[in-house]
Amino acid sequence: MAEAGGAPRRVAVVGGGVAGLATALGLLDRAGEEGVELDVTVFEAAPVPGGNLRTLREGGWQLEWGPNGFLDNEPATLQLVERLGLSRVLQPSSDATRRRFLLRDGRLHEIPTAPGAFLRSGLISIPGKLRMAAEVLIPRKRDLGRAAEDPDTDETVAAFGTRRLGREFTEIMLDPMVKGIFGGEATRLSLAAAFPRMVELERDHGGLFRALVAISRERRARADAGPSGTLHSFVGGMQTLVEALAMELEADPRARLRTAAPVEALDPGGDGWHVRGPGLSEGPFHVVVDAAPAWAAAHHLEAVAPSVARELAAIPFAPMAVIALGFPRDRVEHDLEGFGLLIPGRERREVLGVLWTSSIFPGRAPEGHVLLRVMAGGAGNPGIMERDDGALVATALGELGPLLGIRGEPVLARVIRHERAIAQYEPGHLARLARVDRELEHLRGLVLTGSSYRGISVNACVREAGEVALRVIESLREA
Ligand SMILES: Cc1cc2nc3c(=O)[nH]c(=O)nc-3n(C[C@H](O)[C@H](O)[C@H](O)COP(=O)(O)OP(=O)(O)OC[C@H]3O[C@@H](n4cnc5c(N)ncnc54)[C@H](O)[C@@H]3O)c2cc1C
Incomplete structure (x- = not known):
């Protein structure tokens, strides 16, 4: 591509969700370190930046629109929190959240964490436990790690679980976990794309129990093994993170954050990339980082890269309804001491799970009240989104009322609809990304990022x- 003009180097970021905002800040920081003169513009379709990270506050209740929190085992997020001066308002989940529950045969079971307690629990039958124990005898799969080159080797999460730990474990434990994280179906998600760590563990250790033993030995030996993954949010909720990112960008003379600026087309003109939308025509840019969801990127890449657009449009998204329900404490019999409840598909319920939000993070409900966050829908039940809010609240109450001993109507009921909540990394996803990468080699200066591709x-x-950010700054320095 031709030069976009003299210094500074210009970068456009499409999409101001956490991915786009964090990329923009990363670009500015790296450019400063590397002495690259940079100018960054973020184009966000919505009137406010942040994407899914949105916290609703009303009358003492604090609800999350999208993510509930993040685990503290990713150094990059902790560094970002520190960089933004947010460490003081970081909020760890309460200790009670170590208790997690599953529904089996209509009854709540606490998920045992210690091996002895697991053996005594009724969550998995004796034959099921024996089958799990046989995991150490199952040989390592031969074609692990080849899903990007050979989609035929791309195993589903359910196939992996059944192969290594048995069908019962897969249905009771894995299926609800996949519903809880992806709103997806274990039978329809690629293990290598959705849970790449599992593939590594089997490849490196020959099996999961062997891997567990090796990892706990390593943790004991190394004092610096790092945090194991405690859920965190912020005192003011997850929106705190994107608000701080947006403020940092707005305060930087090298950056511009344009809201209510939906991008409709990206055009690699002779002098560099141009960004176009209703009343919007900016450019040239040396680089465009497209951090919009794949379905949106498919739309604005249609003219310039139809084959990439087709690949991106084929990434499915699961819909999800988040139903927030608040009650006076004494209207819920269950002690709610814990993280919440997940529901396996074989229980034939419509609720996928419920988080006991006010137990996880103090301060989410007014004094003397509790807040529940119910998830319904997902890839396995998209039709539920057609129901109106009243019907969704009634479904949640009807299913959870008897399980948690709820009496009476909620004093707070809010339905948050995500028509395209979470990208589903189906088998073939990694091969698709490899094809897209090959196509993008011909479109210099275009980078795709965000939760649609390599981690949700x-x-x-x-x-x-x-x-x-690192790759883009390196490429700009070399250009
Ligand atoms: C209900 C729910 C619960 C979740 N729970 C968790 C959790 O507990 N923990 C966790 O880690 N993750 C969770 N996630 C996933 C998490 O929300 C995502 O990882 C993250 O928000 C994705 O960020 P993103 O920037 O990739 O996408 P988004 O947040 O979708 O942001 C993309 C942005 O692009 C903008 N955009 C779209 N089209 C255009 C266009 N044409 N022009 C310009 N801008 C455009 C959008 O308006 C949006 O602001 C959850 C997701 C959902 C939906």
Whole structure:
């Protein structure tokens, strides 16, 4: 591509969710360190930046629109928190959240964490436990780690679970975990794309129990093994993170954050990239980082890269309804001491799970009240999104009332609809990304990032933002 003009180097970031905002800040920081003169513009379709990270506050209640928190085992996120001066308002989840519950045969079971307690628990049958124990005898799969080159080797999460730990474990434990994280179906998600660590553990240790033993030995031997993953948020909720990112960008004379600026087309003109939308035509830019969700990127790449657009449009998204319910404490019989409850698909319920939000993070409900966050829908039940809010609240109450001993109507009921909540990394996802990468080699200066591709969590978005910023600044320095 031709030069975009003299210094400074210009970068456009499309999408002001956590991925786009963190990439923009990373670019400015790296440019400062490397002595690259930079000018960054973020284009965000919505009137406010932040994407899914949005915290609603009303009458003493604090609800999350999207993510509930992030685990403290990703150094990149902790560094970002520190960089933004947010360490003082970081809020760890309470100790009670170590208790997690599952529904089996209509009854709540606490998930045992110690091996002895697991053996005594009724969560998995005796034959199921024996099958799990046989995991040490299952040989390592031969074609691990080849999913990007050979999609036929791309195993689903359910196939992996059944192969190594048995069908019962997969249905009771893995299926609800996948619903809780991806709003997805274990039978339809690629292990290598959705849980790459599992592939590494099998490849490096030959099996999961062997891996567990090796990891705990290593943790004991190394005092610096780092945090194991405690859920964190901020006192003011997850929006704190994106607000601080946006403020940092707005305070930097090298950056511009344009809201209510939906991008409709990216055009690699002769002099560099141009960004176009309704009433919007900016450029040239040396680099465009597209951090919008894949379905949106597909739309604005249609003219310039139809084959990439087709690949991106084929990444499915699961819908999700988040139903926030608040009650006076004495209307809920269950002690709610814990993280919440997940519900396996074989229980044939419509609720995927419920987080006991006010137990996880203090300060989310007014004094003397509790806040529950119910998830419904997901890839396995998209039709539920057609119901109106009243019907969704009634479904949640009807299913959870008897389980948690809820009496009466909620004093707070809010339904948050995510029509395209979370990207589903189906088998073939990594091969698709490899094809897209090959196509992008012909479109110099275009980079895709965000939760649609290589990790759906806030942590994955922030980690990748740092990597992308580094790569882009290096390419600009060399250009
Ligand atoms: C209900 C729910 C619960 C979740 N829970 C957790 C959790 O507990 N922990 C966790 O780590 N993750 C969780 N996630 C995932 C987490 O929300 C995502 O990882 C993260 O928000 C994705 O950030 P992103 O920037 O990639 O995308 P988004 O947040 O979707 O941001 C993309 C941005 O691009 C903008 N955009 C779209 N089209 C255009 C366009 N044409 N032009 C310009 N801008 C455009 C959008 O308006 C949006 O602001 C959850 C997600 C959902 C939906």
